[in-house]
Amino acid sequence: MTPQAVSKPIHYRYFINMGPQHPSTHGVLRLVVGLYGEYVLSLEPVIGYGHRMQELMAERRPWPAFLPNTARMDYACGLPHQHCYLLAIEKMLGIAVAQRGEYLRVITTEINRIVSHLLWLGANLLDLGAFTPILYCFDDRENFLDILEDVTGSRLTHCWYRAGGVLNDVPADFADRLRAVIKRMYGRFEIYKNLVTDNIIFQKRTKDIGIITPDLARRYGATGPVLRGSGIAYDIRKSMPYSIYPQLDFDIPVGEQGDCFDRYIVHIEEMRQSLRIIEQCIDRLPEGEVRTKLPKKMTLPPGDCTFSVEGARGEVTYYLVGDGSDVPYRLKVRAPCFSNLSLLPELCEDMLLADMIATMGSLDLVIPEVDR
């Protein structure tokens, strides 16, 4: 019986709580799922379990003291958040960024994107019941994390960017190590192709499943690989270029019909593009200071400022209001996962429960970023 054949009185539904401690919700997300047999009739995400009042914290402390928090918004890909916060601050204060520092920021941001996509890849396949690929993903991820650790001092919650550049210069062997890891990573795509992309079971689980139409994606403000999977080439790095991205040569991969498989392809291609960006940046890495000298105390002028960057999951926006002191009057963060999550109820109506898991996994949700 298809779910359409069932009229939907509420007493037909069997409600289950998926989460907040469910392995495939990747964090503390609770889904109230109304089921008719195996079919999802309704779905309601309940969020807020990981709410830490990050925005309020920003309004209670001087702006440099908020830097460690930015990386904790999104534990899988924190550097774009930090980048965005600092770019907003720098725009507001009119700080010129040291060229070398900016290149290093872009390199580390792109490494972070790859790291995040690899984590997604492994975890998403784990949701689909494939245990093996996550081990390959983590093998690659470790290599990139080792480099990040040497540079930024930590593996996940990096706090390395500073206003005007970065905290310290990279180790001397940085470029060579990175080149070696990139070279290895290019070879690994073949493995992922054989192991995952071509796999018939994976294709049956993802092709034509969870189709996000461009209209649906637009209505909910989805960004990142979710939007690009639906065929819309919207990437802040190209459409609202910032930092040094206009000088770099890279493509924006898009999907065709917006199913889970397309989103998977977009993620894989994005890793390739990030590798290209990193390669170009290492080749052009200028010499000199990594950080401009700034006065000790800098107050935020009255007024507001918005900045958007492309995070691993979509558009990250920081909206900052200053009032003449060094404590921001207001900070608003737009996290991509919130919008991406909000299209899930409409998308998953009348879907099989197992397909709903596959679809949710393909959205690449990081719940602390939704809650903040």
Added chain:
Amino acid sequence: MKKYFSDLVTGAKSLVAGFIVTFKALLSPVVTVQYPREKLPVGKGYRGHPILILEDDTGRPKCIACGSCMRLCPSQCITVQGEKKEGDKRKYPTVFQVDFTRCSLCGTCSEVCPVAALEYSDVYGLAGFTREEFQYDLLADLPGLVETGFKPVSAD
């Protein structure tokens, strides 16, 4: 019908291709480390908990108890007090406490220190049963430091 069988063949082929990958991995060198028994060296830039650097000649802390780190720490987890005892040329810290439960390992304290008296250790995986265990007195010996034989490199 024909499509059914051709799908069957390509499907089976794809599974075999996957098995070839895993079989190759079986024969390639092991990349995992048996963690508690084997440990990898920690990266040079890794930040563990903050530690005080000692002066080479006197063996006393380089810290001049200026309090910059205490004021600028985002988590406000450092407590420094110092005094100038008789016969000393400058202030030495008498209390230097770090509440490691709140430290975010951000790098600010070592960055702002005017005399480069703070560094980060390479100790990781610290665990305890009470919060009090993480109230570190940096003037005393720290857990882990002795065990790993960690020697801070002087920052200058």
